[in-house]
């Protein structure tokens with residue numbers, strides 16, 4: 166594994182991290198969850214990314230992780246970077262959603278309990294709150310660090326203008342934001358329109374999610390929808406569905422797959438390599454339903470350089 170420094174912080178993250186949004190809920194096989202975590206850690210993936218609402222049901226991924234952590238990983242705590250987040254709906258009533266200090270502080274306490282941890286390494290505000298002042302949300306992150314419940318803080322899915330304001334508040338409070346977590350893949354390039362430049366200017370790390378477009382940017386949907394795939398399982402909570410497997414998408418994926426083969430990579434490997442070619446990306450968070458997907462995906466780090474010809478071909482395919 167290779168590790169990149171996260172902005173100008175002291176923290177280094179593996180080029181590939183593991184996310185527990187899907188595949189770690191109550192509906193998932195516990196031993197498979199354990200095997201995925203072991204495979205990741207044994208291959209140098211030191212960073213596990215969670216959130217309060219990952220499941221199903223919400224909270225279940227942190228519980229699954231907590232059980233496995235207690236049994237297998239506790240003695241490795243100092244070799245692990247564990248993150249959690251709050252910002253989406255977690256419980257009923259006015260205090261279980263968005264960005265109030267009340268919600269963030271209470272939610273992190275619940276997350277720590279579910280995972281059996283004294284602190285998380287990174288705590289994120291999961292999405293912007295249009296109603297609560299940024300000052301309050303950022304001061305909640307600052308408070309959490311001062312309470313010793315998180316070492317570092319980050320924000321997720323903030324647009325450049327609001328991210329810039331958040332960074333300024335956190336700098337003033339003395340708890341700098343070290344990381345931004347946006348969606349980024351060949352199919353979703355919004356961060357190229359200002360956010361990456363801002364992160365570079367502010368020296369803030371960038372960790373991407375859904376860099377395989379939830380599995381679309383792999384070879385799995387080339388010949389139909391496998392029953393055990395994310396689409397085939399008909400999951401909820403933001404998971405892709407059948408409507409996204411269109412002829413136009415598969416036409417692009419087939420051509421990208423040809424290009425990956427020519428590079429001696431699987432499409433999953435090339436898709437992650439494409440994200441990691443930009444040194445401003447600290448890490449890409451991989452989701453995995455099987456240990457073999459982890460071992461396949463991490464091979465991406467063996468070649469994340471692209472010739473101009475390859476990049477032009479990719480642009481041509483994506484623009485079709």
Ligand code: NDP
Pocket residue numbers: 183184185186187188214215291321322346373374375376377378379380381383384385393394395396433434450451452453454455457458459461462
């Ligand atoms: P990906 O785009 O990496 O999609 C993961 C899916 O891709 C897997 O479940 C699997 O699909 C498929 N896959 C993975 N590796 C391979 C492989 N080698 N070959 C073939 N298929 C493969 O990411 P996610 O959308 O799952 O997101 C990753 C993480 O990012 C989350 O777990 C979470 O931690 C974070 N995240 C953060 C968000 C935020 O708002 N901050 C939002 C969403 C995610 P299958 O299940 O079909 O086998």
